[in-house]
Each structure stands twice: as structure tokens, then as C-alpha cells.
Amino acid sequence: MFNRDLQELIDDKKSRLCVGLDPAPQGMRKNYTTDKRILDFCLEIVEETSEHAVLYKPNLQYIMPLSRREMVELNKKIHENDALSILDLKLSDIGSTNKASLYWIKKMGFDSFTYSPFPGNIIETGKNARSYDLGVFVLTLMSNPEARYFMKSKIDGKIAYEFISERINEIDGNAVIGATCEREDLLRISSILRGDRFVLVPGIGVQKGRMDILKIFKNTVVNVGRSIIYSERPEEEAEEYKEKIKKFTS
């Protein structure tokens, strides 16, 4: 069970740090990766930071060129270093396509995935996740200003993120909530979302989100990407974030 395993790792490592594996392609950063280098880049980051991280979140948009064999290798490395993985693909499919996706996610060795509720089929996705024994993180309120259009729209008289939170409770899922969101919205979500659900929090690093999100939700894991993976010293940076997070969560 993903959520139980994650809780054990958090207790053992005394860390709530998730490292976002987003190796930039050519033209995007000074030290970019090529398709041949993507796997090596990720393996090195895992090797260097795993003392301080419980989760690794490769984004499929960055690692798309990897073959199945390479994805398996990445997850093997993550597991050998006592951590779990989230495939960040923001799955937005239904029916048999949804199932095919989870089939491959599992085969490649990932432990959980991110899901976008845009198609509405949150309950279906929860059932599929359970049948493949995968954890699920549902996008609830993203960190960009335009997230308000859909995530704060009205569905059957409710704010969309309330509608999503209720269904996360129903499927025993987890939420993704950006640290840059407004306090009022965070409080509304926390009044609905069950306290035992994990909240994955992006937006703390480069985006300078609010740290008080870690007080509002008790059961957080904090994703930091660029600030760690493009640092000169990823290990030290990971340790610093681990400690910084600890101050707000204990």
C-alpha cells in the first residue's frame, strides 16, 4: 500500500522532501540534458540526494524519450535508495485508456502517479489505481494564476476544488495543492480533505510559495525541483530543504 509505505519512509528518514526530476532539454537551461543523458542525470540526482528525500517525481514531459527499460532502471535506483516514485503525467484519460496507462505505470516500476480530474472520472481512476496497487495524487489547486478558471469554477453549486476534495476522500487518494495558492482557498480545502490524505505541495522552491501551507495541512510532502537538481551541490541543497520543511511541520 503506497500511503502506508510513504508514511513509514517519512518516519524513518525524518523527511517530507520529494525531489522533482525535470531534466531540461536543449535550449531551456545552460546545463541541459540530451536524450542520451536524461537517465544518467536522474540516476545521479537520486544517488546524491536520497538520504534526504522520501519521494522522487519524474515528470513524463521531461523523460518522454526514455524507453521502458530505462524507466525500470530509474525506479530500481529509487527503490534501492529507500524512496518511492510518482510519475507526474497528469493522466487525463477515461475507460480502457486510463487502465492501459496504469498498466504501464506499474510495469515500469512507478509507485504512484498524478491525475487530472478534467474528464470527471475521479471515482473510476481511484478504482483503477487500487486494482494496480498504485497511489494517486489528484490535481486539486495548481499554483499558476490561471488555475482559477477550472479549479475555482462552480460545479453543482460547489467550488471545483471542494468537489475534487470530496472525491479524494471517497477514493482514499491524495491531493496536489500549490504553495502559491491563497490562504483562504487552502483553508477551505483543509476543512474538507481528510487529515490522513497526503498533500503534495509544489511551489516552495523557485516559485517562493507560502510555507504556512505546511501548517494548514498536517500530512504534506513537499516537491522541490530546479532548486535542487540544478544546484552545484544537490545533496546539501536537499538537506537544507529537508530541515527547512521540518521547522514548519514539527
Add this chain to the structure above:
Amino acid sequence: MFNRDLQELIDDKKSRLCVGLDPAPQGMRKNYTTDKRILDFCLEIVEETSEHAVLYKPNLQYIMPLSRREMVELNKKIHENDALSILDLKLSDIGSTNKASLYWIKKMGFDSFTYSPFPGNIIETGKNARSYDLGVFVLTLMSNPEARYFMKSKIDGKIAYEFISERINEIDGNAVIGATCEREDLLRISSILRGDRFVLVPGIGVQKGRMDILKIFKNTVVNVGRSIIYSERPEEEAEEYKEKIKKFTS
């Protein structure tokens, strides 16, 4: 320019057929594919059906195990057979992740992609698509009943699909609209969406959607997946669909 190239192919081949390449993994169908067989399965379908199809739409959830090299090979085959490709990944990312995705989509030889507007950044995605010279198909109203939650929610006083359609016009994009949707909704969308935008229509094959969608929107391409790719005679089936579609569009 993707839209111009697609129009030329439609005129040349006298077809509006898009073939959905969704090779089912183990446990999902009797004649499933393994990861080693995914590429061969897709190449064979392209070979057999390309006289009748202008577009191929591999869904990333089914072809996830393919390496970059294999994706390049698939697109090469599609182009050699005078057709274009859509990577159906329902991209739901923002900022640099959105760009990284299009970088790889282009590198792998795809001509266009599907995009989910859940993060709200339709204009940004349109700009990125143009800078990578890729066509974009924006999910506007999906075919499953639960699509209503988000796609018919209210955004700033508008129905969400109206909000999406206006932005598709603004970015010179295209729409994805399911053939199983209600006539009233289709008419509302068609009153907003510019007539020169392509509408990709799933739901005609196995899902038995309404053919009159092809009368409501003038500029359609019709996706058929399982009914063709799992037929005993994919070529004949593709030809039949091509002709059936022609009856409703001419």
C-alpha cells in the same frame, strides 16, 4: 503549417479519417500487444490503412514504453504514407514543463498534440505550439457522461466549453468534441468556434456517437480506433469508415 497540410491531405485523399493507434496491453483484449510488439502493431496498421486515412493518433498512454527512436520510426512511417500524426497525451502542464513537452513531441516527429485546458493556460500553450510549429487540439467537450462536471461548469458566467472555444479561436487552434455529446451543446459550441478550425471527433466507432455532429461542424476529422485496429481486415474497415463519413460531410 499543420492545419494547411492537413487540409491538403483531406482534399487529396478525399478522406477525413483519423485512425486511433491504441495497442492494448496484456489482460485488456484477446489479441493484446506486449511492449516489444507495440511498434510493429502500429507500423502494420499504418501500412494497411494509409490509403484511407489522413491522420494517425497514437495515445501516449498506450505507447508509453516506446523509446525516442521507436517514436521517430513510427512518425517516419506515417509521413512516408502521406499522413500526419497527433500525439494524444492530453498535455496538462504549464510553463517550462509545457515547453519541454513540445520540444520532445517535435523531436520525435509528431505533427500535432492534444491538450487539456484544466490548468487554464490555453493562450500560453497556443504560443508554445506555434513556436514549435505544431498543431494543437484542445479538449473542449469529451464523450463520457462525467465530462459535464468540468466542461459544462461555469467560468466567469460562461459555460466552460464556450470559454474554451473562444480561446481556441484566439490561438488558431483546433477542438476535440465527442460524437456522443448532446446536440444542444454541439450547437452552442458551433455558434462560437470559427468554421476554419478543425474539430477532431472521437466516439463514432464502438461508442456509437451521433453522425449529425459531422453536419453541425463543417471541418471535421473523425477518429476511429478499436473498430479498425482490432478488425480482421483493417484496410476494408478503414475504407468503409471513410465512405460512411463522406456521406455525412459532402
